[in-house]
Amino acid sequence: MNIHPALHTPLCDMLGVEYPVMLAGMGTAGGYTLTAAVSNAGGLGMLGATFLGPDKLREWIRKTRQLTDKPFGVDILLPSAIPKDIDLTKVKDFIPKEHIEFIERLKKDHGVEKAKMWEWPMSEEFGRSQFRVVMEEKVPFFALGLGTPEWLIPEAHEGGMKIVSLCGNVKNAVRLKERGADIIIAQGYDAGGHTGRIGTFALVPQVVDAVRPTPVVAAGGIADGRGLVAALALGAIGGWVGTAFLATHECFVDFIELGMLDQRMIDAYQRKLIENDEEAEQITRIYSGKTTRAFKNKLNEIWDKSGLKTLPMPLQSLVMGDFVQGMMEKGEPEYFPMFAGQITGMIKKVRSTKEVMDDIVGGANRILNEYLPKTAKINR
Numbered sequence: 149m150n151i152h153p154a155l156h157t158p159l160c161d162m163l164g165v166e167y168p169v170m171l172a173g174m175g176t177a178g179g180y181t182l183t184a185a186v187s188n189a190g191g192l193g194m195l196g197a198t199f200l201g202p203d204k205l206r207e208w209i210r211k212t213r214q215l216t217d218k219p220f221g222v223d224i225l226l227p228s229a230i231p232k233d234i235d236l237t238k239v240k241d242f243i244p245k246e247h248i249e250f251i252e253r254l255k256k257d258h259g260v261e262k263a264k265m266w267e268w269p270m271s272e273e274f275g276r277s278q279f280r281v282v283m284e285e286k287v288p289f290f291a292l293g294l295g296t297p298e299w300l301i302p303e304a305h306e307g308g309m310k311i312v313s314l315c316g317n318v319k320n321a322v323r324l325k326e327r328g329a330d331i332i333i334a335q336g337y338d339a340g341g342h343t344g345r346i347g348t349f350a351l352v353p354q355v356v357d358a359v360r361p362t363p364v365v366a367a368g369g370i371a372d373g374r375g376l377v378a379a380l381a382l383g384a385i386g387g388w389v390g391t392a393f394l395a396t397h398e399c400f401v402d403f404i405e406l407g408m409l410d411q412r413m414i415d416a417y418q419r420k421l422i423e424n425d426e427e428a429e430q431i432t433r434i435y436s437g438k439t440t441r442a443f444k445n446k447l448n449e450i451w452d453k454s455g456l457k458t459l460p461m462p463l464q465s466l467v468m469g470d471f472v473q474g475m476m477e478k479g480e481p482e483y484f485p486m487f488a489g490q491i492t493g494m495i496k497k498v499r500s501t502k503e504v505m506d507d508i509v510g511g512a513n514r515i516l517n518e519y520l521p522k523t524a525k526i527n528r
């Protein structure tokens with residue numbers, strides 16, 4: 149392929165990759181198989197490690213290295229304002245009685261007892277233990293959703309690691325720049341997973357202007373070459389792509405070994421991605437207490453009918469996690485958080501990661517080499 153020079157952005161040099169495409173960190177979907185596949189296809193793979201304890205994380209980093217000799221990174225969710233070391237048994241005391249009654253009733257009605265796998269020990273200490281492993285394993289890029297704690301960046305830089313931080317508005321982008329983030333991901337409302345209030349088209353140029361010269365990568369709604377070229381036109385130096393990689397053979401598979409997903413659930417998830425349009429998701433706080441974009445499902449209906457208010461992070465996930473995971477283990481896809489972005493209507497089939505990457509890069513190349521020069525002539 150004769151690659152247009154505009155596609156060799158400063159991001160390619162910063163990351164040591166061929167194309168300015170980063171796999172978005174996806175802690176429920178992007179394991180070592182997908183991470184390595186994206187890196188092998190010329191982008192930067194990003195291991196979704198949100199739920200991995202230190203031993204598993206080390207194992208998955210090493211498994212990624214067995215599958216690729218190209219650079220990749222690790223992504224976790226670590227809100228800046230998180231308690232130092234949460235004692236989950238004590239935190240549970242803050243859950244209101246009505247919420248406990250609601251979930252106990254739900255579990256009873258659906259025959260769920262204790263799920264085999266569930267507890268996200270979301271605390272600063274857990275985040276630190278993940279960070280230590282990433283440093284020890286000398287992974288060059290560490291990405292953080294939902295904020296980046298102040299202590300982390302100087303320590304990372306001392307160890308030669310670059311920090312990639314997500315944000316959804318200008319205020320947080322400026323805070324991340326001041327803390328020293330190396331790359332800022334401006335993630336628009338269109339995105340799957342935790343997401344903010346500002347659409348990608350409005351957000352990206354405003355973040356670019358506010359944090360210059362810190363490099364910005366666009367996220368939310370990039371699924372093919374058109375999205376990537378648009379991101380570059382908005383001033384970003386690349387795209388951070390999540391939902392488009394969900395419909396690949398390499399996605400989700402490693403999460404089976406964690407007990408978080410099984411093949412029935414993966415098939416149901418990918419069917420939803422193929423069969424649905426851009427209106428199939430909704431923004432909800434029911435899974436984590438913070439706004440996430442996920443497919444509408446029965447659990448949303450049940451929650452809405454209950455009239456209960458969602459609780460702040462991490463209480464909401466403590467209320468819901470066990471039930472949701474228990475229903476997954478029973479093979480009930482209508483209760484599982486299937487995070488996905490608004491590009492869903494563009495997904496027509498499950499492909500290989502390489503096909504998705506070639507589609508994004510090849511499409512962007514055609515636009516830059518052929519389509520834009522032609523329309524520029526017509527408009528003149």
Ligand SMILES: Cc1cc2nc3c(=O)[nH]c(=O)nc-3n(C[C@H](O)[C@H](O)[C@H](O)COP(=O)(O)O)c2cc1C
Pocket residue numbers: 172173174175176177196197198223224225291292293294314335338339340341342367368369370388389390391392486487488489490491
């Ligand atoms: C299934 C799924 C899981 C996600 N999990 C995480 C996560 O663990 N950490 C994180 O930083 N972002 C997470 N996100 C958000 C992505 O990093 C990214 O910002 C988003 O997918 C980009 O928008 P797009 O889905 O339109 O491509 C998740 C997104 C999806 C779709």
